Amino acid sequence: MKKVLIVESPKKAKEISHYLGKDFIVKATVGHFKDLPEDEMGVDLQTYQPKFVIKSSNHKKILSEIKKLSQDAEVYIATDPDREGYAIGYFMWEELKKKAKTVKRAEFHEITKDHIVEKIKEAVDFEKTNFGLFNAFLGRRVGDRIVGYTLSPIASREIGGRFSVGRVQSPAVRLIVEREREILNFKPTPYYVLTALLEKDGIKFTALYEKQKIEDKQEAEKIYQDIKDEKTAAVEKVEKKQIKQSPKPPFTTSTLQQSANSVYRFPPEKTMMLAQDLFESGLITYHRTDSTRLSDQAITGIRKLIEKEFGKEYLPKNPRVYKSKNTQADAHEAIRITNFVPLKDQEALVKEKGLSEDHFKLLKLIYERTVACQMEDAVFERTNITLKIKNHTFKASGSILKFKGYKAVYDLEEDDEESQSLPKIEKNQLINIQSINLEEKFTKPPARYTEGSLVKKLEELGIGRPSTYATIIKTIKERGYVVKEGSSLKPTDLAFHLVDYLNQKYNWVIDYNFTKKMEEFLDKVEENKKDWKEFVKHLHQKSVSTTRSKVSKKMLDYAKDLAKKHGKDIDAILDDPQKLKEFINDHADKKPSEKQITYAKSLSEKTGLPLTEKELSDKKLLTKWINKAKKEALKNYQLSEKQKNVLIKYGREDLIEKPAEALKFIASKLKRFKK
Structure with a gap:
């Protein structure tokens, strides 16, 4: 009998087909093949029933091919083991359940031969799987669509400009704006630090006055003079x-994004893209997880590797066990290596799979954390010395690393022991003073968020989930709410306008606690304890404005110009957006301007698209034609080096191969720069 296995990614499909051989046909959906329509709400606001459509002609073609192959076949849906992956699988099950002989669900947490073969054997009928995953996906997708499509146009109209409001993106913007306001409002205050530089046996070391920060200048100067x-x-x-220092647990999605940002300055979306490739190439376990658990087989493999590479003294008597905060997370494993081989062999595997240097950098980080988490503690000997200078107390500390332990492989911790070397010192000895220094310092404002520290904060507040952090940050950068300055995230004027507006009118959208509760509600939906429509209804009711919308200045000015031109009195409708809109529609010029006609003709020459008299005489039709022609013109557009440099400056290298999005992004930057 024919056997068909379905995954999302063509790369993953290719990798799996090597392991399954001729018995299976492995096909990819190429991501989400169904979604809500782009040009309309796509949700019935009475019943909350969504209208999902096939995303593109290419997806139609792929679906048609999968349907033909699945006729009377044994089908295995092995899309990713999270909500989004399950949703793709659910849509595919709906398409195939009447055609295939059987449709089963397999979940792959790593793309290795033994794991895949085992999981296919364990596959269950799709209808016996947890539909709560699909319902949680529906709640998120439909709820976010209603919030965005209801509030974004209102915000755009009332603030003036183009603004997008999102259930999780807007609280993230608020975090960055609030931090910037803390920085702007910060007033540095002075404090004083008193240190003594001491010397014994040719070794110099520093001792600090017992009050490390002296806030009173007179007190500090009095001690110094004494x-x-x-x-x-x-x-x-x-x-x-x-002092013993234990290794950190293996990576979760959040901690991997934080470390990769801290060590390599990788934006979270880049980390996730690289991790996706490493997962699909069979080099790491599934990269969307908030679990720190390791399987027994993995622990055995890691311990063997430690003993072979570092020796028995680096191996604890018993394996280290890491438990996740929530028990639900422990259904999955942490992010770890799948091949328990030394680093040089990991590098060879990366090259063999045709992956890049950046892929290896991320794999190295995962390798080091995976191995370290099962190693012995690092051991330090810490010496604390108390000294008297006259009748004033000073203290000096120093540490010596006695046993590397896990630091033999993973030494990136920021909480290391102090590294000051101390000479051999005994009680009652007199130590030579080289100098005594009094320094005035100033308190510093809080630091701006980096992409890594923002991920940490989002996780702390319960905003979003592991699979969405990268998307949240990517979205707020793309929408022009934040720019990168070095590795920091700085809010733009748009961000301040949006947060101030939402704070005044739709405070619930940016309420951290409300957003957290909504995420927890979706978790309950996934567990089949809550109804997704209740989630959506709650968001819809909150999104529907109870106060009449204001008229934007842009709309008002345009309506007044038209009234003057046509000799009409519109004073009575100036506060009514609906009536003003009707007036504009009735009196707006239907003919295109000379400037618009000239531009359209130049586009026609560039693209070869025909331009008829009908279009040239109707403003609406011509605008539609221009938009179509612009898309056509962009297909062959090549970005200049200068344009590429702008993208690199703002950390948007991902747009270099997408000229349409790149030009839009560059234009938004230039617009703000001119302001």
């Missing part, structure tokens, strides 16, 4: 203790 000419410090106490 001791500035002293030549020795008396050792009052010497304490030595052993």
Whole structure:
């Protein structure tokens, strides 16, 4: 009997087909093949029933081919094991359930031969799977569509300009705006630091006054004047203790994005793209997870690798067990390597799969964290010394790394012991003072968010889920709400306008607690404890404005110009957006301007698209034709080096191969720069 296996990605399909051989035909849906329509709400606001459509002609062709292949076949739907992946699988099941002999669900958490063969054996009938996953997807997709399509036009009209409102993107914009306001309103205050540079046996070290920050200038100067000419410090106490530092758990989606941003400055969307490739190439486990659990087989493989590469002393007696905060997460594993081989062999695998240097950088990070999480603690010997200079207490600390432990492989922690070396010191000794320094310092404002620290904050507040952090950040950059300055995220004027407007009129959209509760509601939907329509209804009711919309300045000015031109009195309808809109539609010039006609003719020459008299005499038709011609012209457009540099400057290299989106992005930057 024919066997057909369906996944999302052609790359994953190719990789899996190597393992399954001739028994299986492996096909890819090429991502979501169904979605809500782009040019309309696509949701019945009475019943909340969505209208999903096939996304493109290419997806229609793919679906038709899969349907033919699945006729009377044994079908396995093995799309990703998260809500989005399940939704793709659910739509495919609906298309195939009457054609195929059987439709089963298989979940792959790694693309390795043994795992795939095992999971296909364990596959269950699709109708026995958890439909709560699909309902949670519906709640999110339909709810977000209603919020966006209802509030974005209102915000755009009332603020003036183009604004988009999103259930999770808007709270993220609020975070960045609030941080910027903290920075702008910050007033530095002075404080004073008193240090002594000491020396013994040729080793110099620093001791700090017991109050590390002295806020009173007079107090600081009084102490300094009292001791500035002293030549020795008396050792009052010497304490030595052993400090152990344990490795961090293996990566989750969030911690991987944070580390990759901190170490390599990778934006979260880049990290996810690289991780997707590593997963599909069979080099790491599934990369959308908030679990820190490792399977027993993985722990065995990691421990063997540690013993072979580092020796028995680096291996704890018992495996380390990491538990996730929520038990639901533990259904999945953490992000880890799938091949338990040394780093040089990991690099060879990356090259063999035809992947890039950046892929290896990310794999190296995952390899190091995977191995480190099962290694022995790092051991430090910490020495704390208390000294007296006259009758004032100073303290010095220093640490020596006695045993590397997990730091032999993963040494990226920021919470390392102090590295100051101390000479051999005993109680009651007198230590030479080289100098005593009093320094004025100032408190610093909080730092702007980086993409990594924003992911951490979103996770802390429960905004979004592991699979959405990268999309949230990518969206707010694309919409022009934030720009990257170095590695920091800085809000634009648009962000301030939007947050101030929402704060005043639709505060619930940017309420962190409300957003968190909505995410928790969707988790309950996934567990079949709540109804997705209840989620959507709640968002819809909140989105529908109870106050009459204001008229934007742009609309008002245009209507007044038309009234003057036609000799009409519109004072009575100036506060009514609906009546003003009708007046504009009735009196707006139907003929295109000379400028518009000239532009259309130049586009016709460039693209070869025919331009008829009918279009040249109707403003609406000509505008439609121009939009079509612009898309055609962009197909062969090549970005200049200058334009590419603008994209690189703002961290949008991903748009270099997408000229239409790139030009739109560059135009938005130039517009703000001119302001």
